[in-house]
Amino acid sequence: GAGVSQSPRYKVAKRGQDVALRCDPISGHVSLFWYQQALGQGPEFLTYFQNEAQLDKSGLPSDRFFAERPEGSVSTLKIQRTQQEDSAVYLCASSFPGGQVYEQYFGPGTRLTVT
Amino acid sequence: GQQLNQSPQSMFIQEGEDVSMNCTSSSIFNTWLWYKQDPGEGPVLLIALYKAGELTSNGRLTAQFGITRKDSFLNISASIPSDVGIYFCAGQGLKVNDMRFGAGTRLTVKP
Numbered sequence: 001g002a003g004v005s006q007s008p009r010y011k012v013a014k015r016g017q018d019v020a021l022r023c024d025p026i027s028g029h030v031s032l033f034w035y036q037q038a039l040g041q042g043p044e045f046l047t048y049f050q051n052e053a054q055l056d057k058s059g060l061p062s063d064r065f066f067a068e069r070p071e072g073s074v075s076t077l078k079i080q081r082t083q084q085e086d087s088a089v090y091l092c093a094s095s096f097p098g099g100q101v102y103e104q105y106f107g108p109g110t111r112l113t114v115t
Numbered sequence: 116g117q118q119l120n121q122s123p124q125s126m127f128i129q130e131g132e133d134v135s136m137n138c139t140s141s142s143i144f145n146t147w148l149w150y151k152q153d154p155g156e157g158p159v160l161l162i163a164l165y166k167a168g169e170l171t172s173n174g175r176l177t178a179q180f181g182i183t184r185k186d187s188f189l190n191i192s193a194s195i196p197s198d199v200g201i202y203f204c205a206g207q208g209l210k211v212n213d214m215r216f217g218a219g220t221r222l223t224v225k226p
Contacts, residue, residue: 031211
């Protein structure tokens, strides 16, 4: 079946612009995660949804970052007034919790470059 | 920042050689996972480990969940060119949203 998809794959924004990044999780996956991956680093947690509820947003670096998942499927990560330090790959992952299995399946990411 | 110490940072090996990489943490994790990431793609799950001491294989890959629950290693036997990529360890705590990644091991395989 289809995996996690993300769009756009690449985004160049001028400093100060707002951007919106989209994630389509695997159908039926209840949990959805957003990660930020800086160059040469592993992914770092941003926020987590279970269905439409945002249960944890402790990783969002500032109040310029906002995520939503209004119908419990597609999610959007919005970054307002982008700054150069926001340049990174933004990864989305989904999982279907069952017992102790919390294996996350990642999308290809959106590479954001802020100039 | 990263909370897992992953080593080595990079490896250059000849095709056919075996590879070993490991991950340590100051915190206990309930699950250890190993991912591989190719350029321009998201991480792909290779192996998941759920119990301390567990040794799991997936083809040429073998991984172990350390007894102390603070470390894990991944071995790749008889490496081939398509093993090239970045390998990440990840430790998961009690909560589903508590997953921390290492900084990755970049593997280069020379044919």
